[in-house]
Amino acid sequence: MPKIESYKQGTPSWTDLATTDQDAAKSFYSDLFGWTYEDNAMDDMGGMVYSMAVSDGSYAAAMFTQMDDERQMGIPPHWNVYMTVEEVDAIATRVSENGGMLITPEPFDVYDAGRMIVAQDPTGAIIALWQKKNHIGAGVQSEHGSIAWCELLTGDPEKAIKFYEGLLGVGSETYPMADGGEYHVLTVDGVAVAGVMQMPEHLSAMNVPPHWSTYFQVDDVDVALEKAKACGSQVAMEPMDIPEAGRRIAFFMDAQGAGVGLMSPAA
Numbered sequence: 357m358p359k360i361e362s363y364k365q366g367t368p369s370w371t372d373l374a375t376t377d378q379d380a381a382k383s384f385y386s387d388l389f390g391w392t393y394e395d396n397a398m399d400d401m402g403g404m405v406y407s408m409a410v411s412d413g414s415y416a417a418a419m420f421t422q423m424d425d426e427r428q429m430g431i432p433p434h435w436n437v438y439m440t441v442e443e444v445d446a447i448a449t450r451v452s453e454n455g456g457m458l459i460t461p462e463p464f465d466v467y468d469a470g471r472m473i474v475a476q477d478p479t480g481a482i483i484a485l486w487q488k489k490n491h492i493g494a495g496v497q498s499e500h501g502s503i504a505w506c507e508l509l510t511g512d513p514e515k516a517i518k519f520y521e522g523l524l525g526v527g528s529e530t531y532p533m534a535d536g537g538e539y540h541v542l543t544v545d546g547v548a549v550a551g552v553m554q555m556p557e558h559l560s561a562m563n564v565p566p567h568w569s570t571y572f573q574v575d576d577v578d579v580a581l582e583k584a585k586a587c588g589s590q591v592a593m594e595p596m597d598i599p600e601a602g603r604r605i606a607f608f609m610d611a612q613g614a615g616v617g618l619m620s621p622a623a
Contacts, residue, residue, distance in 0.1 A: 363440040366526035367549045368506040369493030370438035371570040373419035389501030414495030416502045433614035437568035444487040454522040477519045479510040481566040504573035504619040507551035510566040571617030581606045
């Protein structure tokens with residue numbers, strides 16, 4: 357498949373893992389997805405090592421050791437989702453106007469890779485907004501070990517959609533689900549780029565906060581999930597087909613507690 361060279365505004369373009377055991381996570385995801393890594397020391401961030409995962413010769417994702425302040429706040433290991441924007445400084449001035457809140461006080465440069473902010477949407481979900489310089493984001497998608505889909509679970513899909521439409525200029529569409537609910541998609545130039553859905557009741561009962569999730573493409577969801585289970589992962593959602601999308605999906609918590617999805621074409 358051709359490599360990706362650019363992303364349009366409002367499109368999820370990158371994901372990275374904040375984990376409590378970076379070495380263990382690197383080994384696990386390497387076994388699961390076939391990743392190799394390029395480790396980059398970030399000396400101005402307390403000696404953080406940012407491990408760039410490489411799949412099929414292109415960057416697919418990254419991981420780093422979770423910050424102490426997040427751990428002290430009780431935030432579990434998690435995958436962060438980044439959306440591309442054209443002018444992050446201009447976007448930053450509109451976050452509050454659209455009902456959101458800046459988590460980082462102002463945009464900041466990540467060396468010569470790009471410029472970014474971290475924001476919280478009005479329903480409470482965290483999203484990173486990325487303006488590329490030398491790093492566009494993932495150079496490969498929808499191949500084994502690469503980003504397949506990003507999805508927001510929230511208690512108020514309509515409020516969240518209004519925020520992303522107003523801030524990023526994306527569109528949205530709504531589809532009926534087999535269980536009687538609705539599934540929403542954010543669109544860029546008419547192309548679906550991300551999902552938004554109501555937080556399931558069982559997760560709400562567990563006080564799971566609104567959040568973005570990442571699904572990775574695999575050749576076979578069932579095989580990949582069994583491999584993840586054998587390495588200490590806990591299944592959060594057994595494999596299931598989504599006929600409307602022609603996909604089969606599953607979701608699990610890795611050994612450190614980060615939730616991640618798997619996706620493959622339906623058999």
